[in-house]
Amino acid sequence: MAKIGRIVRITGPVVQAEGVAGLEMHELTMVGNEELIGEVVRVEGKMATIQVYEDTAGLKLGEPVKGSGMPLAVELGPGLLQSIFDGIQRPLTVIRDATGDFVKRGVKASALPRDRKWHFVPLKKRGEYVAPGTIIGKVQETPLLEHRILVPPNREGKIEFIAEEGEYTIEDCIAKLSRGEETYELKMYHKWPVRKPRPYIERLEPSEPVITGQRIIDMFFPVAKGGAVSIPGGFGTGKTITSHQLAAWSDCEVIIYIGCGERGNEMTEVLINFPEWKDPRSGRPLMERTVLIANTSNMPVAAREASIYTGVTIAEYFRDMGYNVGVMADSTSRWAEALREISGRLEEMPAEEGYPSYLASRLGEFYERAGKVKSLSGLYGSVTLVGAVSPPGGDFSEPVTVHTKRFVRAFWALDSALASMRHYPAINWLTSYSEYIDYVEKWWNERTNGRWKELRIKALDILKKEDDLKEVIRLVGIESLPETEKLIMETARLLREGFLQQNAYDPVDTYSSPEKQFKLLSAILAFHEISLKAISKGVPVSKISSLPSVTDLAKLRMSVPNEKADEIDRFLDRVQADIKRLAGEGV
Amino acid sequence: MSISVEYRSVQKISGPLIFVEGVTDVGFNELVEVRDAEGGLRRGRVLEINRGVAAVEVFEGTTGLSTTSTSVRFLGKPLTIPLSTEMLGRVFNGLGEPIDGGPAPFTEEYRDVNGLPMNPFSRDYPTQFIQTGISAIDGMDTLVRGQKLPIFSGSGLPHNLLATQIARQATIVGEEVSFAVVFVAMGIKHDEAAFFKRSFEESGALKNSAIFLNLADDPPVERLVTPRSALTLAEYLAFEQDMHVLVILTDMTNYAEALREISAAREEVPSRKGYPGYMYSDLASIYERAGRIKGKKGSITQMPVLTMPNDDITHPIPDLTGYITEGQIVLDRDLHRRGIYPPINILPSLSRLMKDGIGKGKTREDHGPVASQLYSAYARAQELRSLSAIIGEEGLTEKDRAYLRFGDSFERNFLSQGIDENRSLERTLELAWEQLSLLPESELTRIPDRFIKIYYKRS
Numbered sequence A: 001m002a003k004i005g006r007i008v009r010i011t012g013p014v015v016q017a018e019g020v021a022g023l024e025m026h027e028l029t030m031v032g033n034e035e036l037i038g039e040v041v042r043v044e045g046k047m048a049t050i051q052v053y054e055d056t057a058g059l060k061l062g063e064p065v066k067g068s069g070m071p072l073a074v075e076l077g078p079g080l081l082q083s084i085f086d087g088i089q090r091p092l093t094v095i096r097d098a099t100g101d102f103v104k105r106g107v108k109a110s111a112l113p114r115d116r117k118w119h120f121v122p123l124k125k126r127g128e129y130v131a132p133g134t135i136i137g138k139v140q141e142t143p144l145l146e147h148r149i150l151v152p153p154n155r156e157g158k159i160e161f162i163a164e165e166g167e168y169t170i171e172d173c174i175a176k177l178s179r180g181e182e183t184y185e186l187k188m189y190h191k192w193p194v195r196k197p198r199p200y201i202e203r204l205e206p207s208e209p210v211i212t213g214q215r216i217i218d219m220f221f222p223v224a225k226g227g228a229v230s231i232p233g234g235f236g237t238g239k240t241i242t243s244h245q246l247a248a249w250s251d252c253e254v255i256i257y258i259g260c261g262e263r264g265n266e267m268t269e270v271l272i273n274f275p276e277w278k279d280p281r282s283g284r285p286l287m288e289r290t291v292l293i294a295n296t297s298n299m300p301v302a303a304r305e306a307s308i309y310t311g312v313t314i315a316e317y318f319r320d321m322g323y324n325v326g327v328m329a330d331s332t333s334r335w336a337e338a339l340r341e342i343s344g345r346l347e348e349m350p351a352e353e354g355y356p357s358y359l360a361s362r363l364g365e366f367y368e369r370a371g372k373v374k375s376l377s378g379l380y381g382s383v384t385l386v387g388a389v390s391p392p393g394g395d396f397s398e399p400v401t402v403h404t405k406r407f408v409r410a411f412w413a414l415d416s417a418l419a420s421m422r423h424y425p426a427i428n429w430l431t432s433y434s435e436y437i438d439y440v441e442k443w444w445n446e447r448t449n450g451r452w453k454e455l456r457i458k459a460l461d462i463l464k465k466e467d468d469l470k471e472v473i474r475l476v477g478i479e480s481l482p483e484t485e486k487l488i489m490e491t492a493r494l495l496r497e498g499f500l501q502q503n504a505y506d507p508v509d510t511y512s513s514p515e516k517q518f519k520l521l522s523a524i525l526a527f528h529e530i531s532l533k534a535i536s537k538g539v540p541v542s543k544i545s546s547l548p549s550v551t552d553l554a555k556l557r558m559s560v561p562n563e564k565a566d567e568i569d570r571f572l573d574r575v576q577a578d579i580k581r582l583a584g585e586g587v
Numbered sequence B: 001m002s003i004s005v006e007y008r009s010v011q012k013i014s015g016p017l018i019f020v021e022g023v024t025d026v027g028f029n030e031l032v033e034v035r036d037a038e039g040g041l042r043r044g045r046v047l048e049i050n051r052g053v054a055a056v057e058v059f060e061g062t063t064g065l066s067t068t069s070t071s072v073r074f075l076g077k078p079l080t081i082p083l084s085t086e087m088l089g090r091v092f093n094g095l096g097e098p099i100d101g102g103p104a105p106f107t108e109e110y111r112d113v114n115g116l117p118m119n120p121f122s123r124d125y126p127t128q129f130i131q132t133g134i135s136a137i138d139g140m141d142t143l144v145r146g147q148k149l150p151i152f153s154g155s156g157l158p159h160n161l162l163a164t165q166i167a168r169q170a171t172i173v174g175e176e177v178s179f180a181v182v183f184v185a186m187g188i189k190h191d192e193a194a195f196f197k198r199s200f201e202e203s204g205a206l207k208n209s210a211i212f213l214n215l216a217d218d219p220p221v222e223r224l225v226t227p228r229s230a231l232t233l234a235e236y237l238a239f240e241q242d243m244h245v246l247v248i249l250t251d252m253t254n255y256a257e258a259l260r261e262i263s264a265a266r267e268e269v270p271s272r273k274g275y276p277g278y279m280y281s282d283l284a285s286i287y288e289r290a291g292r293i294k295g296k297k298g299s300i301t302q303m304p305v306l307t308m309p310n311d312d313i314t315h316p317i318p319d320l321t322g323y324i325t326e327g328q329i330v331l332d333r334d335l336h337r338r339g340i341y342p343p344i345n346i347l348p349s350l351s352r353l354m355k356d357g358i359g360k361g362k363t364r365e366d367h368g369p370v371a372s373q374l375y376s377a378y379a380r381a382q383e384l385r386s387l388s389a390i391i392g393e394e395g396l397t398e399k400d401r402a403y404l405r406f407g408d409s410f411e412r413n414f415l416s417q418g419i420d421e422n423r424s425l426e427r428t429l430e431l432a433w434e435q436l437s438l439l440p441e442s443e444l445t446r447i448p449d450r451f452i453k454i455y456y457k458r459s
């Protein structure tokens, strides 16, 4: 079948070609004399419409369009970690070597290094029958991660040959499988189409929290391993910092960070910090477990659309090795806008705000790729998806936020008012929610004598009361409130300043261990109980709140390191003694 | 290159666009020469090619063009501008042609005005503090070299005054370097342009500056090219000539209006308020042309100025800008009305790169905590102001009243300064501590005790 067509129309990143009968939907195509990479997004008779992942300037009518016979796919194998890729998995390092400090088009680059040797250790023997997804060997890709070599999900058979332990490149044959008449050669990598979720045996209910080290998240609005979360917020409210914090401190084994249509400097920041910052559990550089995908706002818009699929497919691959993988996509709104732009060029009928009518179903498909599964290898793994949303004007009633809400089960609403008061993270505790509480309760209760749920409810209740009281204060002033209500205001202040606020740039505060989180929250709530008693003995709240030890209670988050979390208990004893002294003195 | 064909087949003219029929061998985005009936030459760019029809936007506008007497040539290359260091001290139109009466500057090389995206891997992170001499900026929303930090203003507010003050005063303390200003005016009024030229001449800054002028009555299509021409020069100066370049772009609102006008002429599906769906990407292709590159000496720092339509920060122009830039300086009408210059409202203002440009070894160790405390104290003061407007000062505690005093003094003594007053960072921090000392020591929860011991002024 003739697959070479001719360009008949060019509009921005979208090209139409004629005479291409046989091109398939989502087929990878080479566009123009420079063979720019594109993907088929519509086929009508002999006409195909292609979104081009590179700049189309200078492209002319009549230039050729060739199909590749393959869908857009990623390479999966050793060499993924510590890399930075563009939206279609070309290493930015290779692009730089090819075209210098500015990205030019037409660079052909394999995703994984071909010349690098890896130390392969076989785990199966000749003669064994291996099913799809079986782990047949391993490579210590970085000190932090053992890369398990999988039989591709669409292959199986009897092992006719398996390489001995030794050094191999990813192009070397490390095993041969036979099935009936057919034999296959296996290499350490295989390809998988990005728009097709990788298969697994079964999906499981999530049961463990992702420990993020961010207090408001872990204690109040947790996400489970295998869950999906959205972080919506206007500009400058902290989506990127929150995503960076999760990428840095989450207790996932692998992190995929997708910079989708955002700033170049933010990727640079990760590239500078992650090789230096240490994983709090292993002490190893964070970069050793991280894959970066960068398609910044000024890079071609169609590749932005592809980037989140590239990212989530790599995540599923690590999941299939039995790992917990965290994916941060910043920002899904830019992905949706890319969808809108392409749709507009296709002259599709727009639905809300110019977005195509399939926006919701695409979002749904994406977030459904999160999950905890029993993988084909038999091991359990998970993909947790965290998607930032950038609503125009910070208005959460716009289509991307609204539709995303239908597919995620935790919602961390960032609030411009909090951000402008420099209350960070600016996650609004009244409008955020998590539906994973019941799933992770057991995990927490085992570690907190069963007190986790009760504490979080108490704390949230005080914060809610504070909000109600603010209305009253706005009318009558705080002085006319009864002492118990003044205490609510004081405890709420301590909760906000001493617990909810968490400075990403403070070396101690940036990551809180679960133990420290719990102790901090317990201490502030204990303060509340102790003070209630003192009030009943006639001590005014103003005296309590001006105690130096109470002022210092709000600073413990920065002054007490994780290893010394016990100091919080001792500090509380001091606060208690001080308040009792006040009560003893009388008024 | 083959001699290009002349087409006389203009089929339709709509707004700034002409549609040419029966074209072959035409490339997307390439440069076009359009000749009108009188033989006058205009230039344009191919926006779309659909079968034999090319849609061309004409930079100088379509006034006076007709379907019968217009001829069109496709040049087979993108729009380029000539570049050299001799462009400093000169004034250009949006296409990079001199308009100050002088001769065309000597040309080192030509470059495509659209530029190329900087490889994120090649970027170097901005960390050097630029002292602007303005307390609100240096103290609380610090500018660093390679940052893009816009001024969000409103019509009638003194953003031009502030922009020129910054252009005049910006320095890296203790460093002698080659410094250049690229000043880009888009859709501004003649008297504004005159103000800028005069202010550059008077301060002697003109010799280190290149000015690109596209005035309010110049064609809107040229307005879309103006910042790109200017940034192409900036990139050349920064990354070929090792200069530190400050690019001031004013007024981005006029730019965005031109974008909307052309999008409407193309009959595209609009998104919010009629602006095209690709406005984010389009603005990003301008703002992302700031930064530093590993191994290169120079840098591009951008300070775009925009007027928020109706003072609305959620309007698509400031909104999409804020989503791309690394913070924003927001001017406030209420402060302006009360005679405070510069009327910077620090609460919605932000410099995202501040953290890496300040602190020990860069500015002063207490800088970060002091800024953070000023923010929270001023936020508290504002809250109490509106509260006391309802319940009166009597309803407030003594502590609350201290906050009110702090708020007033902060605006009068810290924010306010003269249009020629160039404050050192030391002075800015000294003023900051004077304000913080109006609050009880126990309120300074964001500042480590060791700094309080040194700097807090007990009364």
Ligand SMILES: Nc1ncnc2c1ncn2[C@@H]1O[C@H](COP(=O)(O)OP(=O)(O)OP(=O)(O)O)[C@@H](O)[C@H]1O
Binding pocket: A233, A234, A235, A236, A237, A238, A239, A240, A241, A242, A262, A390, A424, A425, A426, A502, A503, A504, A505, B322, B323, B324, B350, B351, B352, B353
């Ligand atoms: N946890 C935090 N600790 C300290 N500072 C923070 C924190 N979160 C946010 N910030 C501050 O807020 C600024 C903006 O945050 P961030 O860049 O994450 O916003 P964003 O929501 O991603 O904005 P945009 O949509 O424009 O990308 C940061 O530069 C930082 O100054």
Ligand SMILES: [Mg+2]
Binding pocket: A239, A240, A241, A262, A330
């Ligand atoms: Mg962001």
